Amino acid sequence: MKNEQKIKKLIIPAAGWGTRFLPMTKIIPKELVPILNRPSIDLLVDEAIASGIEEIILVISTRKQEIMKYFEPNIPLEKELKSKNKWELLKHVKKTNREAVIRVVYQYEQLGLGHAILTGARFFKDEPFAVILGDDLIKSDVPVIKQMIDEYQKVKSSIVGVQTVPYEKLNKYGIVKPKNEKEKENTIFEIAGAIEKPSANKAPSRKAILGRYIFNYSIVKYLEKLEPKEEGEEINLVDCFADYLKEEKIYAYEFDGTRYDLGSIEGFALATIDYGIENKEISNAIKQHILKIAASIYQDTSELNFDNSENNDKKRKNKK
Ligand code: UTP
Numbered sequence: 001m002k003n004e005q006k007i008k009k010l011i012i013p014a015a016g017w018g019t020r021f022l023p024m025t026k027i028i029p030k031e032l033v034p035i036l037n038r039p040s041i042d043l044l045v046d047e048a049i050a051s052g053i054e055e056i057i058l059v060i061s062t063r064k065q066e067i068m069k070y071f072e073p074n075i076p077l078e079k080e081l082k083s084k085n086k087w088e089l090l091k092h093v094k095k096t097n098r099e100a101v102i103r104v105v106y107q108y109e110q111l112g113l114g115h116a117i118l119t120g121a122r123f124f125k126d127e128p129f130a131v132i133l134g135d136d137l138i139k140s141d142v143p144v145i146k147q148m149i150d151e152y153q154k155v156k157s158s159i160v161g162v163q164t165v166p167y168e169k170l171n172k173y174g175i176v177k178p179k180n181e182k183e184k185e186n187t188i189f190e191i192a193g194a195i196e197k198p199s200a201n202k203a204p205s206r207k208a209i210l211g212r213y214i215f216n217y218s219i220v221k222y223l224e225k226l227e228p229k230e231e232g233e234e235i236n237l238v239d240c241f242a243d244y245l246k247e248e249k250i251y252a253y254e255f256d257g258t259r260y261d262l263g264s265i266e267g268f269a270l271a272t273i274d275y276g277i278e279n280k281e282i283s284n285a286i287k288q289h290i291l292k293i294a295a296s297i298y299q300d301t302s303e304l305n306f307d308n309s310e311n312n313d314k315k316r317k318n319k320k
Pocket of ligand 1: 013014015016017018019020021059107109110111112113115116133134135136263
């Protein structure tokens with residue numbers, strides 16, 4: 001009966017320390033890093049709402065209360081904008097007041113992603129739920145959580161969102177082990193397990209779990225059993241998969257979209273460029289700037305890892 005339920009609830013774990021983004025994260029949560037003029041977490045909330053989610057649980061730490069404030073009404077600011085007839089800006093500010101669908105819970109100790117999801121899931125009853133990681137932004141035509149909810153309706157089992165990553169990045173992610181090797185290039189396939197941050201030679205595939213999940217509520221009792229292996233060690237989500245798989249299937253779904261790791265400086269820089277190009281007001285300026293710098297980079301491509309064979313062929317022909 002439980003599997004007949006629609007997925008209306010979602011957790012955004014956003015309580016991590018954000019050490020890869022220090023020193024800024026000393027005082028500003030990485031989830032409030034702006035992509036153009038919007039905090040990145042606002043874009044994640046958009047994805048959830050566009051996917052039909054009705055209740056979002058933000059898991060934050062007590063040091064990250066600014067995240068909560070962003071989603072609360074700011075009455076003096078609204079009055080100020082009204083008095084100056086700035087209706088368009090007022091509309092944008094009001095759009096952030098989504099407290100009706102957003103609840104905030106504290107993860108008092110940063111014990112890892114598995115623990116953060118458990119902290120949020122305690123507010124749910126026996127129903128499937130979705131998860132979007134607070135520092136994983138994905139640009140796509142169809143919101144990724146919507147893509148995964150559609151798949152869930154077919155398989156009725158937990159699903160992890162994956163994409164293929166290069167060998168040198170396998171040790172940064174949870175990597176899935178396909179149940180059937182022949183199916184691993186399918187858009188959706190069953191998994192036999194997952195390993196957290198394996199070395200390239202131990203990785204069971206190149207499919208990395210990247211920030212999107214749908215879980216049947218039954219995962220909770222497996223998350224509850226997890227303990228840190230050593231004092232101070234994080235509770236990894238994938239550590240409960242081996243036991244969970246004895247009871248239920250888990251699928252990996254290769255989602256369609258461009259993913260940005262906003263916990264990293266590189267991901268943030270790339271997202272800013274891509275969202276800038278798509279923003280009507282600044283698109284031309286960004287494109288012109290890119291062309292200008294591309295021309296100067298092109299003069300010394302030897303420093304970069306481009307496959308420049310085609311250009312070299314042309315140069316050779318011109319010399320003749
Ligand atoms: P990350 O490992 O990417 O986030 O966790 P982090 O711990 O903030 O990053 P670094 O390594 O120190 O730079 C993935 C997601 O899980 C959340 C993070 O906020 C992030 O969105 N998380 C992680 C929690 O909510 N609680 C935790 O205890 C750990």
